[in-house]
Amino acid sequence: MQVPKHRDVDKLASASTFPVDPNSGIDGPSDIPGREKKKGVSFLSRFIGTKKRPESIAPEGSDAGESTRPEGTDAQVFSHPVGDNFSFTPRHPQPPAYIKVRAKNKKERDFDRLFLAQELRAGVEVRRAPGVRPAGSSGAADENAVWATEWSEDGKYLATGGGDQVVRVWAVLGTPEERREHEREEDAASKGGSRLRLDAPVFRRSVVREYEGHEGAVIDLSWSKNNFLLSSSYDKTVRLWHVSRAECLCTFKHSEHVLSIAFHPRDDRFFLAGSRDMKLRLWSIPDKSVAFWKPLPEIITAVAFSPDGKTAIAGTIAGTLSFHDTDGLRPLSTLPLRPPRAARAAAKIASLSTFASPPGSTNIKLLVSSADSRIRIFNLRDRTLDLKLKGHKADSLPIRAAASSDARFVIAGSEDRGAYIWSLDGGAPPDVPVESFAPHASKTTAALLAPLQTHHLLSASRDPLFDLCNPPPITLRPAGGAEGDAPIPAPPPPPSAAYLARCAHPGGHIVVTASSTGALRVYRQDCAAHKRDGDAVSVFSRRTGGSRRGVRRGSDASQAPRERILSWREGVGSVVSLAERGSPAGGGNASVGLGVRAGGGGRGDAASVASFPGTAASGASLPASQQPAA
Numbered sequence: 001m002q003v004p005k006h007r008d009v010d011k012l013a014s015a016s017t018f019p020v021d022p023n024s025g026i027d028g029p030s031d032i033p034g035r036e037k038k039k040g041v042s043f044l045s046r047f048i049g050t051k052k053r054p055e056s057i058a059p060e061g062s063d064a065g066e067s068t069r070p071e072g073t074d075a076q077v078f079s080h081p082v083g084d085n086f087s088f089t090p091r092h093p094q095p096p097a098y099i100k101v102r103a104k105n106k107k108e109r110d111f112d113r114l115f116l117a118q119e120l121r122a123g124v125e126v127r128r129a130p131g132v133r134p135a136g137s138s139g140a141a142d143e144n145a146v147w148a149t150e151w152s153e154d155g156k157y158l159a160t161g162g163g164d165q166v167v168r169v170w171a172v173l174g175t176p177e178e179r180r181e182h183e184r185e186e187d188a189a190s191k192g193g194s195r196l197r198l199d200a201p202v203f204r205r206s207v208v209r210e211y212e213g214h215e216g217a218v219i220d221l222s223w224s225k226n227n228f229l230l231s232s233s234y235d236k237t238v239r240l241w242h243v244s245r246a247e248c249l250c251t252f253k254h255s256e257h258v259l260s261i262a263f264h265p266r267d268d269r270f271f272l273a274g275s276r277d278m279k280l281r282l283w284s285i286p287d288k289s290v291a292f293w294k295p296l297p298e299i300i301t302a303v304a305f306s307p308d309g310k311t312a313i314a315g316t317i318a319g320t321l322s323f324h325d326t327d328g329l330r331p332l333s334t335l336p337l338r339p340p341r342a343a344r345a346a347a348k349i350a351s352l353s354t355f356a357s358p359p360g361s362t363n364i365k366l367l368v369s370s371a372d373s374r375i376r377i378f379n380l381r382d383r384t385l386d387l388k389l390k391g392h393k394a395d396s397l398p399i400r401a402a403a404s405s406d407a408r409f410v411i412a413g414s415e416d417r418g419a420y421i422w423s424l425d426g427g428a429p430p431d432v433p434v435e436s437f438a439p440h441a442s443k444t445t446a447a448l449l450a451p452l453q454t455h456h457l458l459s460a461s462r463d464p465l466f467d468l469c470n471p472p473p474i475t476l477r478p479a480g481g482a483e484g485d486a487p488i489p490a491p492p493p494p495p496s497a498a499y500l501a502r503c504a505h506p507g508g509h510i511v512v513t514a515s516s517t518g519a520l521r522v523y524r525q526d527c528a529a530h531k532r533d534g535d536a537v538s539v540f541s542r543r544t545g546g547s548r549r550g551v552r553r554g555s556d557a558s559q560a561p562r563e564r565i566l567s568w569r570e571g572v573g574s575v576v577s578l579a580e581r582g583s584p585a586g587g588g589n590a591s592v593g594l595g596v597r598a599g600g601g602g603r604g605d606a607a608s609v610a611s612f613p614g615t616a617a618s619g620a621s622l623p624a625s626q627q628p629a630a
Helices: 007-014 176-189 452-460 464-469 497-502 535-544 561-573 578-582 589-594 606-610 615-620
Strands: 079-082 102-104 114-121 146-151 157-162 167-171 195-198 209-211 218-223 228-233 237-242 250-253 258-263 270-275 279-284 289-295 300-305 311-316 320-325 330-336 349-356 364-370 374-379 384-389 401-403 409-413 419-423 434-437 444-449 510-515 520-525
Touching (some): 157 218, 157 510, 167 228, 176 195, 270 311, 311 349, 320 349, 349 401, 374 409, 409 510, 419 510
Parallel strands (some): 218 258, 258 300, 300 349
Antiparallel strands (some): 167 209, 218 228, 228 237, 237 250, 258 270, 270 279, 279 289, 374 384, 419 434, 444 510, 510 520
């Protein structure tokens, strides 16, 4: 019997494309009447598989596994509402909403499970309504753009500066008291009704310092080992601050814009400054004068010191590196980023920094960011190029790259609204592994990874995320002596070396990004995801060799029944009744009603023990040989 065709079926048969639902059981146009059906898949091949790569598996570096995750621009701050009524608030909240992270030249992401933890702007925290996105930048530069971000040496402070001519210092939550103060500030800022409380904040809600005085945009920042802070500006000055003081300590005037500054890493009485007047200066802070200066043939756009402070490095607008001896700024050598006969013109050097790889070694690397969308890593000893990183866009903005404190990653912002992170411990050029995500709806002008010292500070402040990942040690203290005696305060024992090592949280990265609109966003990696998945229970089951059911825990598990009864009676006899604690005479019938006799000590009294519910029955059921002695 021939089935008549419907007109809608004819239209589908003649269509060039056919959307197929994988769960519908239809194999495509071959199931349409009037078309020849292709050879189907055998029953066994559904279980055995074929050599052909299935279409459902995405190629390396794709986002098929993260299709449901939102972009970082649409992320909501990880928080929970707190109302005026009494409600249960768990110590460890539910997992946050992760954002989409793209990877290239690698299968496993080092920055998977990123979420938005905090958003800051102009000294106060920004809380957007769901679905509201910030407006993008209309031009190449914005009046509120953040151009400079710098972590302090101890990881406690983050300094920012930009087009609003203000230097701000943000403080990391380092103690439980600071965390409680942060929560009180959140409650005070809420105006009735339900309010939001951050579940994993990193910084205090308001800035620690706001330094005003510059008359131009802040271009660069530099911290010393003693928490002195330098800021350079388009107003042709360099200003000195300290986090403990609210006013400017000193002003160093120049004849042109100061585009880059760097504190001496060993002696913070000196700093290096590069200016548009093509002069490299080494300033003496106590003397408030220039100790040494050296003219260069090009405008200086970036400066840096070697980690030992013996070598001063300058980068120019023409893409040339100039190396000098710090003592007298005696020239040592020059190195162009590109060969003289290169097809492309030389690019301006945007930033310079040095780091040891691995940390603590004598293998020093020089990190160079340039305006040709390239990041180069040189060996400082022989001036050879080790690695060239690419993927981001930095053609017109002075976007700086920064290395992580463990020398494993390099991070940089981008003009395409992204933040890019390269892995230095895997892959050879040009296939260097890189991960990226979109932190802002506008251009990402800066991106930094928090140092390991910041992780330790957050762990000490009882951060909920880090506490779930690495539970703090429990200190058992003896109870007080007689009633009314004050307990003797005992200092907690020092944490173990294993606990301190886990406080680094290598899988709990913290990424701070800044945009051309002046917004600061803090992204964190959920290092406690394996704890939420129940790995701790499975590990315990593997160690015990099976189920935990039926296992008696406690010190009395190995005691004989008679010994357990006697020890229980001794504990009951030594307990003081509630009525005696509250009455002046220390006696009364309430003691008899509870069945506990305060006096006597020792093993107690048989009558008092029998007055507890169920005790007499359980004692009478024992054999005569196991009856407890009166």
